[in-house]
Amino acid sequence: xxxxxxxxxxxxxxxxxxxxxxxxxxxxxxxxxxxxxxxxxxxxxxxxxxxxxxxxxxxxxxxxxxxxxxxxxxxxxxxxxxxxxxxxxxxxxxxxxxxxxxxxxxxxxxxxxxxxxxxxxxxxxxxxxxxxxxxxxxxxxxxxxxxxxxxxxxx
Numbered sequence: 471x472x473x474x475x476x477x478x479x480x481x482x483x484x485x486x487x488x489x490x491x492x493x494x495x496x497x498x499x500x501x502x503x504x505x506x507x508x509x510x511x512x513x514x515x516x517x518x519x520x521x522x523x524x525x526x527x528x529x530x531x532x533x534x535x536x537x538x539x540x541x542x543x544x545x546x547x548x549x550x551x552x553x554x555x556x557x558x559x560x561x562x563x564x565x566x567x568x569x570x571x572x573x574x575x576x577x578x579x580x581x582x583x584x585x586x587x588x589x590x591x592x593x594x595x596x597x598x599x600x601x602x603x604x605x606x607x608x609x610x611x612x613x614x615x616x617x618x619x620x621x622x623x624x625x
Contacts, residue, residue: 473575474575474606474608475574475575475595475603475606476603476606477603477604477605477606478602478603479602479603480601480602480603481496481506481595481597481601481602481603482496482570482573482574483495483496483497483601484496484565484569484570484573485497486541486563486564486565486570487546487563487564488546488549488561488562488563488564489546489549489550489552489553489561489562489564490546490550491546494539494561494563496539496597496601497601499537499539499597500599500600500601501599502535502536502537502599503534503535503536503537503596503597503598503599503604504536504537504538504539504596504597505524505531505536505537505538505539505594505595505596505597505619506539506541506574506594506595506596506597507520507524507538507539507540507541507592507593507594507595507610507615508540508541508542508571508574508576508577508590508591508592508593508594509521509540509541509542509590509592509612510542510543510589510590510592511542511543511544511590512542512544512548512549512551512552512562513548513551513552513555516592516612516613517542517612518552518556519612519613520592520612520613520615521540521552521556521558522556522558523613523614523615523616524538524540524558524560524615524616525556525557525558525559525560526616527616527620527625528559528560530620530625531625533625534623534624534625536596536623536625537560538560538561539560539561539563540558540560540561540562540563541562541563541564541565541570541571542562542563542564542565542590543564543565543566543568543571543590544562544564544566545564545566546564549562549563549564568590571590571591574593574595575591575593575608576590576591576592576593576608577589577590577591578591591608591609592609592610592611592612593606593607593608593609593610594607594610594615594619595607596623604623605622605623607622
């Protein structure tokens with residue numbers, strides 16, 4: 471597994487294409503608090519649960535000053551279908567070569583049903599207004615993700 475990040479570290483910068491093919495950079499969010507979450511694949515049951523929890527709580531997050539960015543290895547076209555189908559109200563970003571996932575330590579060895587493979591590790595990072603990590607969560611659960619965030623960051 472790639473090395474993990476810790477609270478107080480500078481958030482690795484990135485520029486990725488969103489669901490509409492437009493480039494979105496973390497640098498453009500400087501001065502805002504950002505929840506960056508990594509998920510394995512659009513339109514799968516766990517990822518849909520997680521995304522819909524964020525969707526349903528976006529007003530609380532925004533009221534507390536947070537922007538949400540979801541990142542997966544999916545291509546923009548698949549992200550667009552996912553966003554439209556689920557009515558998601560935040561940006562989904564495409565990281566097909568896993569470069570940003572690697573930079574955040576959100577890509578590595580996983581195991582399921584006794585098989586090991588490389589893939590996205592469901593992870594969430596909170597970046598403060600200065601671009602520093604204020605919270606780091608690896609191996610988060612899809613269901614209950616929003617409650618965990620609510621307890622940890624108090625929105």
